[in-house]
Amino acid sequence: MASILSPVVTQSLNKPVDQCLSAGTGFRNFKAPFDPTVDCAAGSEIVQRLRHLDQTLKVYTPSSPNYEALRSVYNKQITARPQAICRPTTVAQVQAIVRTSTQLGVPLAVRAIGHAFFGQSCVADSVMLDMREMDSLTLSHDLKTVHVGGGTLTRNLIGFLDTHDLVTASSTAGCIGWTGWALSGGYGPLNSYAGFGADNIVSARVVTADGNVVDAGANDDLLWGIRGAGGSLGVVVESTVQTYAVPTMLGGQVQYKQGESAKALLGLQRLLEAGVPEELCLQLELSQKAVNVIAGWVGDVNEGQKWMDMVRGLAKVQLDTVEQTTFNALQGLATKDIPLSAHTTTRGVSITRMTPEVIDILQHSLSEAGASYTITGLLNYGRSAQTSPSASFGLREPHVQLFVNAYDEPARMAVASRWVNGLADQIQITGQAMEASYASFAAPGDKVNESFGDGLDKLRELKADVDPSNVFRGLWNAE
Numbered sequence: 001m002a003s004i005l006s007p008v009v010t011q012s013l014n015k016p017v018d019q020c021l022s023a024g025t026g027f028r029n030f031k032a033p034f035d036p037t038v039d040c041a042a043g044s045e046i047v048q049r050l051r052h053l054d055q056t057l058k059v060y061t062p063s064s065p066n067y068e069a070l071r072s073v074y075n076k077q078i079t080a081r082p083q084a085i086c087r088p089t090t091v092a093q094v095q096a097i098v099r100t101s102t103q104l105g106v107p108l109a110v111r112a113i114g115h116a117f118f119g120q121s122c123v124a125d126s127v128m129l130d131m132r133e134m135d136s137l138t139l140s141h142d143l144k145t146v147h148v149g150g151g152t153l154t155r156n157l158i159g160f161l162d163t164h165d166l167v168t169a170s171s172t173a174g175c176i177g178w179t180g181w182a183l184s185g186g187y188g189p190l191n192s193y194a195g196f197g198a199d200n201i202v203s204a205r206v207v208t209a210d211g212n213v214v215d216a217g218a219n220d221d222l223l224w225g226i227r228g229a230g231g232s233l234g235v236v237v238e239s240t241v242q243t244y245a246v247p248t249m250l251g252g253q254v255q256y257k258q259g260e261s262a263k264a265l266l267g268l269q270r271l272l273e274a275g276v277p278e279e280l281c282l283q284l285e286l287s288q289k290a291v292n293v294i295a296g297w298v299g300d301v302n303e304g305q306k307w308m309d310m311v312r313g314l315a316k317v318q319l320d321t322v323e324q325t326t327f328n329a330l331q332g333l334a335t336k337d338i339p340l341s342a343h344t345t346t347r348g349v350s351i352t353r354m355t356p357e358v359i360d361i362l363q364h365s366l367s368e369a370g371a372s373y374t375i376t377g378l379l380n381y382g383r384s385a386q387t388s389p390s391a392s393f394g395l396r397e398p399h400v401q402l403f404v405n406a407y408d409e410p411a412r413m414a415v416a417s418r419w420v421n422g423l424a425d426q427i428q429i430t431g432q433a434m435e436a437s438y439a440s441f442a443a444p445g446d447k448v449n450e451s452f453g454d455g456l457d458k459l460r461e462l463k464a465d466v467d468p469s470n471v472f473r474g475l476w477n478a479e
Contacts, residue, residue, distance in 0.1 A: 023137035027160040029153060031133060032058065032066060032087055039064040040084075046106050046127060047084050053096050058087040058133075070130065071122065073111075076343045077413065078119040082109065082128040089133050091205070091213060091237050098235065099211035101127045102471055110235055110472065112150055114180030115173075117346045118444065120475060131177070134237060139164060143243060145202055150237045154178045155331070162328035165247035169194040170327070172283060172294075172376065174335040179239060183230030184439045184475050185393040185451070187401050189283045189334065190327070192276075192382025193244075193298050198227035198393050199384070200242045206234040209471040213237075218390075225462045228393030228452065229439075231474030233466055250304040251281075251296035251330040252322035260315035261291045262359050267314035268293070269354040272381055272398070280307050283334065284377030284400075286362060288369045291315075294334050295322060339407065345417045346405045347424040348441025350434040354400060357430050365423040372407035373419060394453030395436055402427065403441055439475035448476050 040047055040059040047059055060067050061084055070085050083106070088094045101108045107126035114121070122128060131151030137160050138147045146168070148157060155174030161167055171181045171188045178197070181188075186197020194200060203217045204226055214234070216223035225233050256264040268282070276282075279299035285292040295311050297304030301324065308322050321333075351358060354377075362375060378401040385398045395401075404423050406416035421443075427433050436450035452459050463470075470477070 021139040021141065023156065023160045027137060027156040029132045029135045029151065029156070032070060034058040034060075034066075034087075039066060044083050046100060046104050049100050049104070050084075050086065050096060053100065054093055056089075057093050057096070058089075060085040060087070071128070072341060073119070073122045074115040074341050074344070075117050075119070076341055076410075077345075078122050080119060080122050080124040082123060082126045085128045085130055087130045087133050091207065094129065094134075094207045094235055094237055095211045095213065097127060097129050098207055098209065098471070102209065102211070102469070108471055110231065110474070112177045112180030112183075112231070112236075114176050114184075114440065116180075117344065117441070120473065129235065131179075131235070131237075136238075139243075143245075145240050146243055148178055148239050148241050150179045150235065150239070152178050154181065155335070158328050158331055161243060162326055165245060166243040167194075167246040167327045168241050168243050169197045169200045170331060171197070172331070172334045172378075173338050174331050175338060175340060178241075179236050180231065181440070182239075183226060183228075183236060185228055185395065187378040187380070187438070189281050189294060189296060189330070190298070191378070191380060191384035192278050192281055194242075195383040195386075195388070196391070196393060198230075198391050199388055201227055202240040202242055204230075204236050204239040206236055208234040209467040209469060221458075221462055222466065224390060225392050225459055227391035229459055229463075229474070229476045232472050232476045233463065233474075234472060246298055246327060248324055248326055249296055249298045249330070250301060250308060250322060251294075251325045251327070251333075253319060253333060254293045254295055254311055254317055254322060255319035256291045256314070257316040257318045258290065261286075261363055262356070264291050264293075264315035265354050265359045265362075266356065271310060271314070272379065273353070276307070276381065278382040279304070282311070282379050284375075284379065285334075286366060286375040286377065288366050288371065288373065290318075294330070296327070296330055342407045343410050343413055344405060344407050345413060345420050346403065346441060347420050347443050348438045349402045349404065349424045349427045350395065350399050350436060350438060351402060351427060351430075351432040352397075352399055352434060353432060355430070355432055358427060358432050361423070361426050361430070365419065365426070369419060370406065370408055370412075370416070373416070374405055375423075376403040376405070377401070378403065392452055392455050392459050394455055395434075395438065395451050399434060401438055401441075442475070
């Protein structure tokens with residue numbers, strides 16, 4: 001088995017390799033237009049104070065014609081209206097926003113482009129600190145790390161790295177922010193090979209609650225805390241992220257025939273328990289219509305084909321798109337059906353294993369589901385299932401993170417919510433559910449604290465030290 005730091009043996013796809021170490025406009029976010037005479041003409045005290053401090057800071061108030069487009073978040077059920085939306089472009093502007101909101105007692109909500117299903121980034125009467133224009137990408141000269149701006153979209157990071165034959169740990173969805181995803185732990189299809197997203201943060205530049213800038217490096221408690229609870233400890237304006245040389249890989253979709261779901265899922269559980277190499281990357285996509293496995297192999301092609309044949313052999317297959325590809329393309333496959341915004345309800349449940357009882361619950365629930373009701377199974381094994389004393393994120397044992405999600409029309413959201421919560425509650429009582437809840441998928445009342453394990457007390461002490469007034473509420477609350 002190859003080390004994850006060794007080059008991957010693959011055949012070339014003859015794709016062009018970029019020589020520029022900084023990302024161009026093709027891998028950057030949209031820059032919002034700004035005219036202070038219309039975008040912040042009628043502003044509250046904090047708006048006036050911020051504009052006085054920095055005339056170049058983009059501040060949008062509810063009267064702005066751009067306000068609603070900038071306010072809109074992934075979950076259309078979130079209708080809260082911040083009193084101001086700030087789009088900083090410099091670290092100094094982030095510092096000014098944090099200090100001013102704290103001084104005036106105005107709630108601060110940081111938007112790092114995560115889905116924030118329950119509205120954590122869009123809070124009524126708050127200042128929304130929207131990081132989307134701080135999205136620079138610069139590779140180190142040795143190509144072993146990349147500097148990632150706090151508002152960088154995952155698809156832009158992965159697309160840019162692909163031009164240099166590189167990858168890093170990444171979410172399934174290319175449409176979310178990499179930093180927001182990684183700070184809460186970071187489940188994704190490369191977890192077995194590269195570890196959690198949080199594990200790949202080498203260092204970070206953070207604006208803390210007092211408005212100061214802290215460079216958190218190896219052995220710093222702040223970096224340890226950021227790797228799992230970062231959004232609750234400060235604004236990460238830039239991070240240095242580990243990269244891996246993966247020019248190409250095997251990857252694609254394996255879809256099993258209807259009626260073969262239970263056989264496929266039980267077979268997959270047995271395969272995982274027998275032991276699979278870190279190079280095999282697997283993710284489940286379950287719907288009313290089919291059981292799909294997004295499968296990837298990062299390593300020797302011939303060895304990879306053997307493992308892909310094992311995946312194909314779990315049950316009768318009706319669709320097989322596995323081929324030599326890139327992770328950039330594989331992420332595109334996993335992302336293609338994710339809308340940019342929707343009326344949605346969601347819940348996460350971590351299970352130790354897929355037993356016949358759990359599989360029966362999944363099948364029965366999906367048989368009663370709407371067309372856009374789905375379950376994603378994020379499989380935790382390999383490197384992400386190894387204990388890491390350098391990160392606060394503690395969900396390290398082998399498990400399956402079930403992401404239960406339903407899109408529906410506004411009038412049917414009560415039905416969608418009952419389906420999602422009903423399924424989650426049924427799984428909870430099987431004895432296979434873990435007590436801890438993953439912060440990104442946790443509904444109010446779920447047990448997020450347990451996801452930090454033995455590090456919870458240390459994390460609480462760190463929070464009290466760097467943010468005693470709880471300026472940054474993030475996805476985790478120390479209370």
